[in-house]
Amino acid sequence: MAHIPGSEPQPRIGLTAARMALDKSQQEIADELGTTHVNVSRWERGITKPNPYFRRKLCKLFGKTEAELDLVVVPASAPTATPPQSVRVDVAPTLPVTDPLPDLNELALYDPAIPLQPAIQLVGRDGDIARIKQRLCAGGNVALTALNGLPGVGKTALSIALVHDPDVREHFRDGILWAGLGPNANIPSLLSRWGTLLGISQTEMAALHGQEDWAKAIRSSIGLRTMLLVIDDAWDLMEALTFKVGGPNCAHLVTTRFRDIASHIAVGGATELQELSEEESMTLLRLLAPGVVEREVQKAQTLVQAVGGLPLALTLMGNYLRKQGYSGQTRRITAALERLGKAEERLHISEPHGPVETHPSLPGDMHLSLHSVIAVTDQLLSSETRQALYSLAVFPPKPNSFSEEAALAVIDCDVDNLDLLVDSSLLEYTASGRYTIHQTISDYARQHLQEKKPHEQLINFMIELVEGHKKDYELLDLESNIILRALDYAYELDMKEELVRAVIAFVPYMQARGSYDKAAQHLQRAHEAAKALNDTDNIIATLIYSGEIAQQQGNFGQAESTFQEGLKLARQVENKIQISALLHNLGWATWKQGELKQAEVYLQEGLNLARQMEDEERICGILKVIGSVATHSGRYEQAEVHLQEGLNLARQIGDHEQVCLLLINLGVASAEQGKYEQAEVFYQEGLILARQSGHRERIGALLANLGDAVIEQGDYAKAEEYFREGLLLTRQIEHREWMSVLLTNLGLTMHKQGEHLQAETHLQEGLSLARQIGVPQMTAYALYECGNFYLDQRNISVAETTFREMLKVIPEVCQDLIALALYGLARTSSFQENYDEARVLGEKSVTILEKMGHRKASEVRQWLNEVRA
CATH class of the missing domain: 1.25.40.10 (Tetratricopeptide repeat domain)
Incomplete structure (x- = not known):
């Protein structure tokens, strides 16, 4: 009962004494009652009187009667009998002018159906809560707000946090109503409950017929009150709209897993809840099962990644780990983590719930699990759409994405089914125009996928894509993880022909991206498949690529052996194209091992074959290597002739990869002659091309x-x-x-x-x-720079040892490196004051370098002149 103007408030001594006996502050009492300390203060001072609901709570809290708490004292002028208060006193102009207005905070109506706050705080949603609070409190059409997102992302949990938020309760001072709908909502029962809470009499309710009557009656009862109406887990648009009954001062919050419902309801755009980040996921898991997470951090991170930050999955896993790890037994914790490491087990980890804690989407007797929450949506799909969902499990899950073209090839039905899955939040459409499927949805779908046809369709689609876009590296970057998944499927399903085709088409991309180990693994599989098919051409092709991978990893001896095996087979079947390719690669491998003469033999034979076949791409490639061999033999003029011929031809045929490689080698030839500015021009042009292709x-x-x-x-x-x-x-x-x-x-x-x-x-x-790689020229170059460093540090003995080792590893044909080693030894002799020996070694070095036209010739000549002086 509110204070009557003109009368003095009577302090409630009993109420104040009861609080002080418990040694509690007004704020602490307010927190326990679910009100504000301002209300508690006003009750104790007699300014206002708590309503029946709070009176019952006060009596229970202090273990005293209303009389003992001075809650039944009335002013002397009041009538002896007071009509009972309703749950809510309507603020309407029907009260007598002399009556005071009721205290709005004190009489706020909070729906008993509002779920309790969970024991664990909400993680990672501060930004979402702030944005939604702002929208709800803005008024007008903006106050009609919707939350949507995939099953288990935490829509209801966020709504619970919002309705318990002090700022929200302060703004919606007249109360909050809650309706949990789900797929089988009992609309009449929910409307009736709201009517009862709002004080509609039984007589009035008996006269209501149909949802339209109910909606009008509830809106009339709400009137001008400032309330928040939460419509949780809406599965049907019209059902959600049935509860849009608030007055002009109300706001509505709708949660749904269906994007089309959310977009229809939210005038200013729905808020789609995203999964938690890895850091936020670890925080939540640590709150739920701190002992296990701190003990097994890496395994916990693996689990977080496996469920893609989905809050429901993390909560179920965290609760399970806490229960299994309470005793601290290593065996039980290990077993629990192993169980959760399996997708099927994660899906079926479940929790029972009390009768008032039922998830709105689930029947009352069904336990809460990832499987049950996803299945309730799955069961409402048509058989065709359901099969489409299962088929999409062949794609790697989020964060990977796939094109609509690929999706349609796999599901083998029309695009409407993709739209239905997107609307149901079982499939996501990204800003880049591609689709992605969440890890938990993918796990669920994979458990239900019985046939192999989607796998086969994915394999065939990806083969055609790779074969048609071998050098479109930007496209292949987008599809690379899906292609790799298709390669694995082809191997697992023993689709030998498809495996060989796919691997041979995709290896050049893997080489370009430096995925050597992965390429080697798939090539080994393809090689075995080609042998089983007795497919000689593809056996040779896999050997060529395997040798190139070994070469790129610095294993030149293994590369040469592999190329020799391939060459032997190619000569047997007289496949000139492959013979030329293998001779090209053998020339490169033997040159890298210092066998320049043998390299030139292979390269010249390969070039002759390529010219006979008019294979322009192969001609460019071989000229590139021949030019490099000539450069490192000191035959710069000859090198430039070969390289320029290759460059001109590559430009004519538009082969940008060969243009890039030839520019590199032309730059090296220029640099070896001391033409650094010209070399830089070649390199810069090559770098532009290399960056374009990635x-x-x-x-x-x-x-x-x-x-x-x-x-x-x-x-x-x-x-x-x-x-x-x-x-x-x-x-x-x-x-x-x-x-x-x-x-x-x-x-x-x-x-x-x-x-x-x-x-x-x-x-x-x-x-x-x-030294590990075993390329003599490379080792010699590294030794030369090390020797120079030790000379400058005046560590003469180490420098001398380094230059002598350099002389031992250099092939005889690498005259430039021999000359540099001699130059290093000449300088060590000079430091040791062996000037005669220094001059002899210096003369040998400069003679070789000047004959070659090497860039170092002038430096050595100048040094020699200084020694003579």
Whole structure:
């Protein structure tokens, strides 16, 4: 009862004394009652009187009667009998003018159906709550707000947090109504309950016929009150709209898993709840099962990734782990984690619930699990749409995505089924125009997929895509994970012909992206399949690619052996195209191992065959290698002739990959002659092409060479920038050859800049890698730079040992490297004051270099003149 103006309020001594006896503050009492400390203060001072609901709660809290708490004292002027208060006193102009207005905070109506707040705080939703609160409290059409998202994403949990939020309750001061609908909503019962709560009499309710009458009666009862109406888990648009009965001061919050319902209801756009981030997921899991998570962090992270941050999945797993790990027994924790590591087990981990905690989507006797929450939507789909959902499980799940074309090829039905799955939140349509399927939905669908046809359709679709777009690396980047999944399916289903076709078509892309180990694994499978099919051409093709992969990993001996095996087969079947390709690769492998003469024999035979067949792409490739061999033999003029011929031909046929490679080798030929500016021009053009195609090996090579060119021009900072970028890239793809070169060059750059400790670290790592790879020229180059470093550090004995080792590993045909080793030894002799020996070694070095026209010739000549002086 409110205070009557003109009368003095009488403090409730009994109520105040009861609180103080418990040693509690007004705020603490308010928190326990679900009200504000302002109301408690006003009750104790006698300014207002709590309604029957709060009076009952006060008596229960203090264990006293209303009389003992001074709650039944009335003013003397009041009548002896007071009519009982209803749950809600309507604020309407029907009260006598002399009567006071009731206290709105005190008489707020909170629907008993509102779920209790969970014991664990809501994680990762602060931003969503803030945005939705702002919309709900904005008034007008904006206050009609909808939440949607996939099953288990936490729509209801967020709504529960909102209705218990103090700011929301303060704004909606007249109360909150809650209706949980679900797929089988009892609309008349829910309307009747709201009517009762709002004070509609039994007589009035008996006269209501149909939902329209009920809606009008409820709206009339709400009147001008400021209330929030929550319509949770709507499955039908008209059912949701039936509960849109608030007055002008009300807001409505609708939750639904159906995008079309949410978009229809929310005038300003629905809020689609997203899954939790990995960090937020770990926080939630840690709150639920702290002991297990702290003990098995890595396994917990694996579980988080497996369920894609879905709050329901995390909650069920966390509760299960907490129950299994309470005793601390390692055996039980290990078994629990192993169980959750299986998709089928995760789907069926369930929890019982009390009769008032039933999930609105589930029948009262059904336990809550991922499977049950997803299945209730699945069961409402048509058989065709349901089968489409199951078929989409062949795609790798989120964060991967797939095109509509690929989806239609797999589900083998019309696009309407995809739209229905999107509307049901079982499938997501991304901003990039592609689809993605959440991990838990994919796990569910996979459990129900019985036939192999979708797998076969995916394999065939991806074969056609790869064969038709071999060099469209941007497209293949988008589809790469799906293609790899298709390769696995072809292997698992023993589809040998399809496996061989797919692997051979896709390996060039894997080479371009530096996925050498993965390529080697699939090539081995394809090789075995080709042998089983007795398919000689494809046996040879898999050997060619396997040798190239070994070569790219720096295993040149293994590469040569593989190419020789392929060449033997190719000669037997007289396949000239493959013979030429194998001779090309053998030339490269033997050159890398220092066998320049044998390399030229292979390359010349391969070039002759390519010219006979007018295979222009192969001609370009072989000319590129022949030019490189000539460069490293000191025959620069001849090298440039071969390389320019190849470049012109590559430009004519529009082969950008060959153009890029030929530009690299032309740059090397120019740099070896000291034409650094010209070399830089070649490298920069090549780098543009390499970046366009995203070919990481070539980008790394070009960055190494560019750094080498600018360091010779004295720009050490720019050189370091190139080398570090290249090193980062080659480490990612584990290309040991270019890693070695870049480490050596970076060491040289740091040495030039006076960073001697870093320089030695990089030089030694580069040398170690070169020794592992076993390429003599590469090892010799690394030794040369190490020797130079030790000379500058005046560590003469180590420098001499380094240069002597260099002489031992250099092939005889590599005259430039022999000359550089002699130059190094000449300088060590000079430091040791063996001037005669220094001059002899210097003369030998400069003679070789000047004959070749090598860039170092002038440096050695100048040094020799200084020694003579």
